[in-house]
Amino acid sequence: MIEPFATQVNFGTGVIDSVPHIITRRLSDMRRMYADPHTLEAQIAAHGDPLVYEVYPVELPEEAGQILHCTTIIYPGRVNDEYYMTKGHFHSKRDCGEVYLGLSGTGMLLLQLEDGTVRAVPMTPGTSAYVPPYWAHRTVNTGNEPFIFFAAWPGDAGHDYGTIEQTGFAQLLVDRGGVPTLVPNPRYP
Ligand code: M6P
Ligand code: ZN
Secondary structure: OOOOOOOOEOOOOOOEOOOOOOEEEEHHHHOOOOOOHHHHHHHHHHHOOOEEEEEEEOOOOOOOOOEEEEEEEEOOOEEOOEEOEOOOEEEOOOOOOEEEEEEEOOEEEEEEOOOOOEEEEEEOOOOEEEEOOOOEEEEEEOOOOOEEEEEEEEOOOOEEOHHHHHHOOOEEEEEEOOEEEEEEOOOOO
């Protein structure tokens, strides 16, 4: 039995107090995720492996009945014209959804079905975005400041990164003259 508790979420920084283990993702952790691997390696060499995003997960057992929740902070940046973003995942248990709440900055929620159907949902502070069951999801920072959001999902959902790691999303979100634009992913089968 878990005692009821509350955490304090800083909407401006994304920091949740009392989170013991922060997940950090640097450019070197994103090697398989970007369409232009040469620019990615050049940026790591030139800038010493910059931070792409951080996750503050509230510590809870990953089991049915629990509601896992966290904040994510995606820093502004690009690899060539592709924005900094999360790895993206399906839920291992495909029939589990998720809810996001935008806290700061601007971004896009990209979603994809197993058949390659892609949807994009813009997010600003106050946007509550719903990830329905069966949709893979990735968030992208399309602005010039950190993009911060809160997420909640079922404790037994699980993260399946394999599918996205192998092929990526069917469409990439790229900067075209300052406008976030979806283009086909050449790597997608
Ligand atoms: C959101 C949630 C988390 C996820 C995080 C980073 O906050 O969906 O479950 O871990 O984004 O995304 P990813 O795990 O795909 O790197
Ligand atoms: Zn998820």
